[in-house]
Amino acid sequence: MSGLHWLTAAEAAEAIRARRVSPVELTQALLDRIERLDPKLNVFIRLDGAAAMEAAKAAEAEIAAGRPRGPLHGVPVGIKDIIDVAGLPTTCHSKILMDNIAAADAVCVARLRGAGAIVLGKLSTHEFAIGGPSFDLPWPPARNPWNTTHHPGGSSSGSGSGVAAGLFPMALGSDTGGSVRNPASACGIVGLKPTYGLVSRRGVFPLSFTLDHVGPLTRTVHDNALMLDAIAGHDQLDPSSAAVPPGHYAAGLERSVRGLRIGFVRHFHETDLPADPEVAAGLENVAATLHKLGADIWDIRLPALDEFGAVNRVILQSEAWAVHALWLRERPGDYGQLARRRLLGGAFISAGDYVQASRRRLEMIAAVENALQEVDVLLCASAMDPPSPIEDAAETERTYPRQARTPFNVTGHPALAMMAGLSSAGLPLSVQFVARYFAEAMLFQVARAWERAAGTDERHPPID
Amino acid sequence: MDKAIIELLARQAGLDKALREFPDDVTAAAEQASGWVANMQAPSEPRAEPWPPMKPGTGL
Numbered sequence: 426m427s428g429l430h431w432l433t434a435a436e437a438a439e440a441i442r443a444r445r446v447s448p449v450e451l452t453q454a455l456l457d458r459i460e461r462l463d464p465k466l467n468v469f470i471r472l473d474g475a476a477a478m479e480a481a482k483a484a485e486a487e488i489a490a491g492r493p494r495g496p497l498h499g500v501p502v503g504i505k506d507i508i509d510v511a512g513l514p515t516t517c518h519s520k521i522l523m524d525n526i527a528a529a530d531a532v533c534v535a536r537l538r539g540a541g542a543i544v545l546g547k548l549s550t551h552e553f554a555i556g557g558p559s560f561d562l563p564w565p566p567a568r569n570p571w572n573t574t575h576h577p578g579g580s581s582s583g584s585g586s587g588v589a590a591g592l593f594p595m596a597l598g599s600d601t602g603g604s605v606r607n608p609a610s611a612c613g614i615v616g617l618k619p620t621y622g623l624v625s626r627r628g629v630f631p632l633s634f635t636l637d638h639v640g641p642l643t644r645t646v647h648d649n650a651l652m653l654d655a656i657a658g659h660d661q662l663d664p665s666s667a668a669v670p671p672g673h674y675a676a677g678l679e680r681s682v683r684g685l686r687i688g689f690v691r692h693f694h695e696t697d698l699p700a701d702p703e704v705a706a707g708l709e710n711v712a713a714t715l716h717k718l719g720a721d722i723w724d725i726r727l728p729a730l731d732e733f734g735a736v737n738r739v740i741l742q743s744e745a746w747a748v749h750a751l752w753l754r755e756r757p758g759d760y761g762q763l764a765r766r767r768l769l770g771g772a773f774i775s776a777g778d779y780v781q782a783s784r785r786r787l788e789m790i791a792a793v794e795n796a797l798q799e800v801d802v803l804l805c806a807s808a809m810d811p812p813s814p815i816e817d818a819a820e821t822e823r824t825y826p827r828q829a830r831t832p833f834n835v836t837g838h839p840a841l842a843m844m845a846g847l848s849s850a851g852l853p854l855s856v857q858f859v860a861r862y863f864a865e866a867m868l869f870q871v872a873r874a875w876e877r878a879a880g881t882d883e884r885h886p887p888i889d
Numbered sequence: 890m891d892k893a894i895i896e897l898l899a900r901q902a903g904l905d906k907a908l909r910e911f912p913d914d915v916t917a918a919a920e921q922a923s924g925w926v927a928n929m930q931a932p933s934e935p936r937a938e939p940w941p942p943m944k945p946g947t948g949l
Contacts, residue, residue, distance in 0.1 A: 635941065735928035742922055750903070757907040757914075765911060769918035772902035773895070774926060783939035784932045790940060 429454040430591035431885060434500045434648040437594060438541075441488060441499040448488070448499030452481035452543060455501055459545075459592050462888060465573050467565045468587040470506045471513055472546040477501065480543040497655055498541025503588070503596040505581050506547040507554050508639070509628040510534055517630050518550045520563050520759045521752055531628025532663070533597055533639050533656045540655035545593055548583030554604055554632045555580065555745065556764025558815050569611060569812050570886040571852050576815040578611030578808075580604040584642045585612040590888055595652050596642045601632045602737055603807075603830025605640040606842035606857060611812040613844040613853030613884060615649045615872065616642045618830075620863050621837030622667030624653075625660035633744040634665070636737065636834045645882040646843070646873040650674035653865060667863075674866050682874040683719030685867075687712070688800035690725050693829040697730040700809040700827075707845035707854040712804055714878050715871070725796045725803060728789055733832040736789065739774055739782040740835075746771020790836045797838070797861045802871050805829050807842040807857040811850065829857060839865045841872050844881040851887075895919040 429451050432440065440446035456474050463469055484499040504510055507517045509527035516522045530538065538544065549567040551557025557579050558566035567582035569575040570590035577586040581598025585608025588596050598605040600618040609616025617640045624639045631637055641652035653674045660666040689712050694700035700708075716722050727733075746753075749768045757765055796803065809827035813820045833840040838859050845856040856875070860868040876882050899908050899915050907915050 731928055732930060735925045738925040739922075739929055742925070753907060754903040755906065757904075757911055762911075762914060765907075766914045766918050766921075769904070769907065769915055770922035770925075772904060773890070773898055773919040773922040778926045778929070780939055781931050782929055783941075784937045785929060787938055787940040788932055 430458050433645050434594040437500045448481040448484040452477050466586050467567045468583040470547045470564050477543050477545045495540035500542050501545045501593045502542045503545050503548045503593045505550050505584050505598045507630040517553045519552045532625035532660050536656045551580035552761050552764040555767045556761050559761040559763050561761045570888045575812040578608035581608050588642050589614050598642050600638045600640050601636045606807050606830045609842045610807040610855030614644050615646055615843045617649050617841045620839045622665050623657050625663045625666055627663045633741040646876050650869045669863050677866050678873045680870050685720045686800040687720045688723045688725030688803045690805035694806040698809050698827050703848045704854055711845050711856045723800050728792055733835055736782045736785050737831040737835050742771040743774050743779040786835055793836045803859040805857050807855040811848045811852040839868055841868050890919050890923045
């Protein structure tokens with residue numbers, strides 16, 4: 426079969442189950458593509474091709490023996506390098522942790538393996554999921570497959586770039602201020618930050634304990650739901666883990682949006698952080714399309730983005746300082762400059778400031794909860810600009826904070842970012858949907874309606 | 890934020906080495922942190938509780 430690299434996870438799993446494709450053939454095709462394209466994209470920090478081929482052979486044998494392991498049996502996956510994979514280094518893309526070998530799989534990785542997925546290796550990130558894109562680290566930053574002179578978003582940069590480029594159909598990322606949804610937006614794919622507590626954080630290097638989420642990046646909404654089915658679930662040893670029943674997220678994807686109430690948060694991109702005109706037009710097009718499909722579009726107001734951002738940063742900086750203080754005192758020169766500058770800030774925030782941010786956070790949660798009593802789903806911007814040129818540090822610094830993702834790290838609501846179209850320069854534009862706590866199925870339903878109408882899952886970057 | 894205050898706070902936090910080797914980074918971090926704190930509104934209700942709420946069980 427040709428074009429194996431553009432098979433979705435669902436298509437690949439079905440083809441493997443039906444024995445039209447072997448996991449060995451699929452894994453080898455992806456390894457060949459990685460060998461050809463990764464020197465341009467810098468997606469991998471550590472490719473573990475030999476282990477992946479061993480796992481593919483084992484999957485082939487299990488399937489041949491009539492022992493399917495799960496819905497992702499034989500499907501390759503990439504793992505952001507702040508997430509533990511047993512026996513491989515978890516470097517966090519930093520000199521600080523160059524030799525940090527993981528003793529065990531993170532819970533999310535173990536669950537993917539339990540569903541039959543094959544781990545290909547560890548993927549580029551911004552240093553410690555906060556400092557990037559950086560050129561002063563032991564590995565170069567990942568690049569955007571739509572245009573390799575551009576930033577693929579971050580911090581889950583390799584996850585976004587690799588999925589979009591067809592190096593693997595699915596990847597794990599983490600999201601503390603938007604780090605799954607940013608690369609999904611910049612690379613034109615689907616990225617989900619689940620409800621806080623739905624996916625275990627155990628085995629994931631922390632950036633900020635109360636803002637960190639683990640989430641899937643895929644080329645389609647269906648694949649995203651399949652991945653969430655695999656990784657969601659209670660973990661008694663993660664103190665933030667929620668005890669909620671499984672969601673069966675891939676089950677209701679094709680339901681109509683007729684009659685759903687969708688709240689359009691226009692002030693985020695119209696007045697809080699005025700968006701690039703093509704981004705704004707893309708958002709209006711998404712709203713108009715969903716309206717044509719039968720959804721009611723309402724205007725919704727939330728607190729302003731700069732205040733969400735301030736609360737996010739005060740909490741993030743304080744918690745990150747607790748993690749990094751020792752290294753910042755003893756080894757400041759082993760960080761790249763961006764991470765060092767961003768992590769040092771926590772030394773200058775008082776305990777009182779942290780508590781104030783946590784109190785304000787509860788009010789912001791109430792504001793979003795109230796909005797979601799009026800509507801079923803929120804629609805808003807993800808990025809305010811198309812991806813920036815990666816070597817233009819000033820433009821990246823200008824555009825990076827121009828986003829509407831941090832509000833939902835502050836509140837913990839599930840939020841999904843995906844392609845809204847392409848800019849006149851051929852770079853992805855994005856949209857974000859947000860739902861009630863643990864209502865990821867509703868989020869997927871709306872996202873799938875947009876995907877089906879716009880054909881965003883059929884668009885791939887021109888890289889070969 | 891005043892330079893002397895930044896230095897004092899940095900030393901109090903044990904950042905002598907960072908101050909010596911990367912003084913501009915320390916200053917930039919302090920100014921950025923100060924900006925975020927300034928942009929944050931305190932709750933108007935004095936009895937407002939912080940998140941996470943003090944309840945056991947099922948998350949959120």
